[in-house]
Amino acid sequence: MQYDFSEMIDRRHTDSVKWDVQDNELPMWVADMDFRTAPGIISAIKQKADGGIFGYEEVPAAYFEAVQHWYATEHNWTPHTDWMRFVTGVVPALSSAVRRLSHVGDNVLVQAPVYNIFYNSIVNNGRHALSSDLQFHAGAYAIDWDDLATKMAEPLTTMMILCNPHNPVGKVWTSADLQHIAELAATHHVTVFSDEIHGDITDAGHGYTPFAAVSDLAANLSVTAVSPSKTFNVAALHAATLIIPNENLRNQVDRGINTDELAEPNAFAIPGSIAAYTTGSQWVHELNATITANKQTLTTFVQQQLPELHVIAGHATYLVWIDCRDVTHDTQALCSAIRQTTGLFISAGAVYGGDGHDFVRINVACPPARLQDGLNRLAAGIHQFEQA
Numbered sequence: 001m002q003y004d005f006s007e008m009i010d011r012r013h014t015d016s017v018k019w020d021v022q023d024n025e026l027p028m029w030v031a032d033m034d035f036r037t038a039p040g041i042i043s044a045i046k047q048k049a050d051g052g053i054f055g056y057e058e059v060p061a062a063y064f065e066a067v068q069h070w071y072a073t074e075h076n077w078t079p080h081t082d083w084m085r086f087v088t089g090v091v092p093a094l095s096s097a098v099r100r101l102s103h104v105g106d107n108v109l110v111q112a113p114v115y116n117i118f119y120n121s122i123v124n125n126g127r128h129a130l131s132s133d134l135q136f137h138a139g140a141y142a143i144d145w146d147d148l149a150t151k152m153a154e155p156l157t158t159m160m161i162l163c164n165p166h167n168p169v170g171k172v173w174t175s176a177d178l179q180h181i182a183e184l185a186a187t188h189h190v191t192v193f194s195d196e197i198h199g200d201i202t203d204a205g206h207g208y209t210p211f212a213a214v215s216d217l218a219a220n221l222s223v224t225a226v227s228p229s230k231t232f233n234v235a236a237l238h239a240a241t242l243i244i245p246n247e248n249l250r251n252q253v254d255r256g257i258n259t260d261e262l263a264e265p266n267a268f269a270i271p272g273s274i275a276a277y278t279t280g281s282q283w284v285h286e287l288n289a290t291i292t293a294n295k296q297t298l299t300t301f302v303q304q305q306l307p308e309l310h311v312i313a314g315h316a317t318y319l320v321w322i323d324c325r326d327v328t329h330d331t332q333a334l335c336s337a338i339r340q341t342t343g344l345f346i347s348a349g350a351v352y353g354g355d356g357h358d359f360v361r362i363n364v365a366c367p368p369a370r371l372q373d374g375l376n377r378l379a380a381g382i383h384q385f386e387q388a
């Protein structure tokens with residue numbers, strides 16, 4: 001390995017949302033990694049800081065070319081640069097797209113359990129979140145196609161938010177899944193917003209497929225959101241890109257992101273993103289190897305020490321979804337008890353909707369030694385909960 005993913009960096013008292021915890025607590029909740037970002041990004045940001053002038057900026061062609069280069073080389077998809085728009089984050093862009101591409105009172109489809117903030121983007125804008133819940137069977141999740149078709153066909157359903165790959169269940173959708181979604185969306189005139197923020201973080205040999213890459217049909221009815229923020233742990237850089245092949249959709253979304261004022265970069269967003277996309281490939285591959293190993297460590301630990309829990313095998317994201325139904329159907333109470341007794345702070349699944357109340361989500365993007373600390377606390381917390 002060229003890069004070090006074992007360094008135990010102290011993030012307390014750094015204004016980190018994740019690490020705003022008591023001294024004895026260990027946070028393994030929000031999707032934020034405990035690794036220092038790729039060196040190329042740090043140098044680019046330092047170089048920008050050294051220039052000392054931070055006036056208004058426009059997004060240069062080199063930014064869009066860097067995004068294009070990344071998708072071509074990492075994901076075998078070459079989106080045109082003129083399909084792209086810079087935005088200050090995936091969630092602000094999603095909320096803006098919901099406002100532009102659907103109407104108050106419409107249904108916006110999701111697949112619960114899913115990233116909880118999707119519900120905010122829908123409900124806070126006066127739309128109705130309609131879920132076609134993922135079916136959980138024999139330890140794995142799948143789409144209930146009949147249910148999805150029925151919900152797409154509802155006259156008020158105008159938009160779907162796809163999480164590709166899926167947070168929190170860690171699923172990489174196949175090209176066939178994506179094409180099937182595109183066909184249903186086309187039949188029922190539904191626009192798909194494909195949130196691909198987790199697309200770079202997959203196990204070797206399990207790369208994700210961008211929704212718009214599966215067919216012209218999918219490309220034509222979709223808005224894709226990508227960002228270096230999860231991949232390189234640069235969420236506070238506030239940089240993301242919308243990719244919208246369909247000109248009419250692009251124009252509508254473009255109006256939205258401009259009236260909502262999310263189309264202008266801060267001083268570090270552009271150099272940081274260009275460096276990520278042009279110099280970060282090896283770093284990400286080593287990161288993915290580290291995450292895969294951590295997921296394996298967690299799975300083995302749970303099998304041996306906590307056989308009453310069941311890890312859902314997923315090939316994407318650094319978030320692990322764990323079935324706790326043999327311990328409780330109220331994992332909010334479980335997580336509160338674990339935090340109280342051991343200081344381990346993990347996410348209770350109910351906020352993701354669907355059957356989430358039976359699950360917890362654990363973030364394993366940390367050095368192996370910190371993961372081990374977390375696993376020991378998890379075992380102690382579960383055992384104490386069971387005995388209480």
Ligand SMILES: Cc1ncc(COP(=O)(O)O)c(C=O)c1O
Binds near residue numbers: 235
């Ligand atoms: C699926 C998904 N989308 C979006 C975000 C956040 O995106 P941003 O910080 O660019 O708004 C997250 C963060 O965890 C996420 O998991």
